[in-house]
Amino acid sequence: MKKRLSIADIAEALNISKTSVSFILNGQAEEKRISKKLVDKVVQYVEEVGYKPNLLAKSLRTGKSNTIALMVEDISNPFFASIARLIEDRAYQNGYRITYCSTDNDTAKTKDMIGIFQDRHVDGYIIAPPEGIEDDILSLQKNNLPVVLFDRYLQHADTDYVITDNKAGTHQATNMLAKNGYKKIAFITFANPQVQMRDRLQGYLDAIKQNNLEHFVAEVLFSRNDQDITKPILDFLNQHKQLDAVVFGTNHVGACGLKAIQQLGLKVPDDLAVISFDDYDVFQLHSPPVTAIAQPIQQIANQVINLLLNKLNGATDILQTQQIVIPGQLHIRSSSAAKIS
Amino acid sequence: MKKRLSIADIAEALNISKTSVSFILNGQAEEKRISKKLVDKVVQYVEEVGYKPNLLAKSLRTGKSNTIALMVEDISNPFFASIARLIEDRAYQNGYRITYCSTDNDTAKTKDMIGIFQDRHVDGYIIAPPEGIEDDILSLQKNNLPVVLFDRYLQHADTDYVITDNKAGTHQATNMLAKNGYKKIAFITFANPQVQMRDRLQGYLDAIKQNNLEHFVAEVLFSRNDQDITKPILDFLNQHKQLDAVVFGTNHVGACGLKAIQQLGLKVPDDLAVISFDDYDVFQLHSPPVTAIAQPIQQIANQVINLLLNKLNGATDILQTQQIVIPGQLHIRSSSAAKIS
Structure with missing residues (x-):
């Protein structure tokens, strides 16, 4: 030794x-x-x-640990895993390391973890927040600890945040399906009252209304077991055989939706056109490839870490907040091709 | 405040x-x-x-931080992201939190991070190790800090480790292709001298020899940019038009390989049968679904955290090591169906 x-x-x-x-x-x-x-x-x-x-002794003297807490909903979700990777790279280049946790969107677990991180002198926080942690965030800010939210924000907390323009994303996707001749377009999503999910639903509803179409919405409960998500989607599709297109609200719902479509033996896009929120390998490699509303992962990660580093190095004041909304990008593939009538 | x-x-x-x-x-x-x-x-x-x-002050007094370092090759790889998620859950249930980093299989970065974690009084280490960190691991063990390796091990470090039976996995897959009538079977993998990759290659070569077939091996360089992986696979397939089947060495090579196959317009399995190491959504949802050698992720995560917790709570001695090899599972799908001759 x-x-x-x-x-x-x-x-x-x-x-x-x-x-x-x-x-x-x-x-x-x-x-x-x-x-x-x-x-x-x-x-x-x-x-x-x-x-x-001895970094630990130094951190007790200075109150600094050169550590950033990264709190995501689920590190095994490809969207969060990709963002985490990019943030980790930028943090490391700037002399910070990441300590992370998956919140499961669980308010109590998140509060608990913030308390632990604070006791460990974590310097800054990057959080995809569950509901109900406004007080904890205000308390961090009052202690001069910077907080950047991403993926969603909290209406009653004045913080930096970086989000995708969710409403515009589903609006554009639904609109394109309508222009391509689809008349019975459903929106299948997670039952989740948070702002990012409400906005995606609203974008769909707005486009449906503009095109004088009927709306079909299914909200499934989140589960760690894919079969618990696939089954209700399968039931919904079975009960609505008139549907000719579907927009999925997240990558996870989209992947489970494709499994349901596979099990039902439906042909995409002839029997059912498909668009999903979030782009990843599954959609790109699917036959036919699936149109997706891609979140600009690299831009989100860069903006998040820039906002935080500016606060950590004192370039911006802790209470001087910035809200960044980045447009998504519709990656058009053959799963949403014009309807052959 | x-x-x-x-x-x-x-x-x-x-x-x-x-x-x-x-x-x-x-x-x-x-x-x-x-x-x-x-x-x-x-x-x-x-x-x-x-x-x-104050946990930080307590940790200085006791030398304990209730933190486990988790060092994976790349947190955005679905295999590592899934394992990380399961380990995080079990750690949290047992009063530990995780601090993590992606090593990029970079020896210097890994050594650097181990030093930082040690200064922060991390209690235990779970590492998918790059080569050349034997001394750092021995030094941790001498300081009574438990280390569990997974995914691969280091031949000159006596540690706990948990791995999949890599050789048996590719052997079984290649053998099945031969039994299904394929004669020109290639193995496409990352150029990586580590034990887990050598074993996968060896399993393929053994099966090729047993079946008196010719071997075709392509090793591509790892890159963070998928196109840099897809391109050499595409070139290799173009230069070996006699191939009728291919085994991919990892999920990442497999996904890029499927993109190359898509770009070449080859029909699976009629033009080219496909099996890949590691199972995930991409393979399950592909048309046709892709046969995969699944690593038992839940079992690996459980064994890893059990070994570490037993050492952390003193149930097993730091130098009393255990090596666990878990069989993979061949998930047979239509991409490797019997050849129609």
């Missing part, structure tokens, strides 16, 4: 005072008028012996 | 000594012969005012 060198060890080895070593290692040499020669001597020795300051 | 109560505040409010408060909060009341009445008084007050001990 390689013992970590202490400041006292360095001072003894070089026969200088502990105070001088401490000032030099903390970058206060100039301020404390320590000679360049002494600084070089200490720096050279430290490089030779590989001294590393 | 709600100020955190200190032990001194509690002592002052109740007019008792700080030492008594400290003993009571650290569960040493009985040992220190403190009266039940005083303990109740302190506990009741602490519950009323919501005192929480």
Whole structure:
């Protein structure tokens, strides 16, 4: 076991005072008028012996841990996993590491984890928030801890946030299906009262109304077991045989929806046209490839980490918040091709 | 801002000594012969005012942080994201939280991160290791910090590990293709000298030899950009038009391989039968569905966290290591159906 060198060890080895070593290692040499020669001597020795300051003790002194908490709904969801990866890269390049958790959209678990992170002196928070954590976020901000929300925001908390224009996304998708000749277009989504899901529903309803069509909405309960999602979609499609198109509200609903369509033996797009929110490999590789409302993952990750780093390095004030809404991109593929009537 | 109560505040409010408060909060009341009445008084007050001990200070005193480091190759890979999710759940249930990083299979980055985690008093390590970190692992073990490896192991480090039986997986898959009448079977994989990838190649080669067939192996370089993987696979398939089947070495190579097959307009399995290592939505939803060698993700995650928890709670000694090899499962789908000759 390689013992970590202490400041006292360095001072003894070089026969200088502990105070001088401490000032030099903390970058206060100039301020404390320590000679360049002494600084070089200490720096050279430290490089030779590989001294590393005890980060935990340092964090107790400074209150900083160079750690960012990343709280996503579910790290195994490809949308969150991809965002997490990009944020992790940018954080690492800027000297921060990530500590993360999956909230499951569970308010109590999220509050609990924020408490733990705060006790551990986490410097900043990136959260895809569940409902009901406004007070916890305000408390973080009052403690001068920056918070950036993404994917959804909380109406009664004034924070930085970065979201996709959800309403415009489903509006454009539904509108295209109508223009392509589809008359019975359903929207299948998770039962979730949060703003991002309400906006997606609203975009669909607006487009349906504009095109004087009938609306068909199915809300399924979230489950960790895909079969519990696939089954109600299958039942809904069976009970609405008049449907000629469907928009799925998330990648997860979309993947389970495709399984239901596969089990029903429906042909896409001849029997049922398909568009899903969120783009990923499953939609691109499906036969036929599935049209998707892609969230701009790289842009979201960049904006999120930029907002947070600006607050962490003091470039923007903690209470000076910015709300960024990024348009989604409709990746048009053959699953929504014009209807052959 | 709600100020955190200190032990001194509690002592002052109740007019008792700080030492008594400290003993009571650290569960040493009985040992220190403190009266039940005083303990109740302190506990009741602490519950009323919501005192929480500063975990960071506690961790400096005890050297424990209730944190497990999880180091995967890439958190955005569905295999690692799924394992991470399951490990996170089990860790949380057992009072631990996860701090994670993607290593990119980069030895220097991994060593760097282990150093940072160690400075932060992380209690245990779960690592899908790159090559060349044997010394760092030995050093952790010497410091009584348990390490469990998964997905691959290091030949010169005696650790707990949990892996899939990689050789048997590709052997069984290749053998089935041969039995189904395919004669020109290729293996397309990442150029990676690590044990898990060598074993997958060896399983393929053994089955090819047993069936007296010719072998075709392509190794592509890993890239974060899918097109850099798809392109060499496309070129290889173009240069080997005699192939009638292919086994892909990982989910990532498999997904890119399917894109190459799509671009070439090849029909699966009539023009080219397909099997891939690792199962996920892409393979299940592909038309036709793709046969996959599924890694038992739930079992791997459970074994990994069990091994680590047993060491963390002292049930097994740090140097008493266990190696667990779990068979993969061949999920047979129509992409490898018997050849029509």
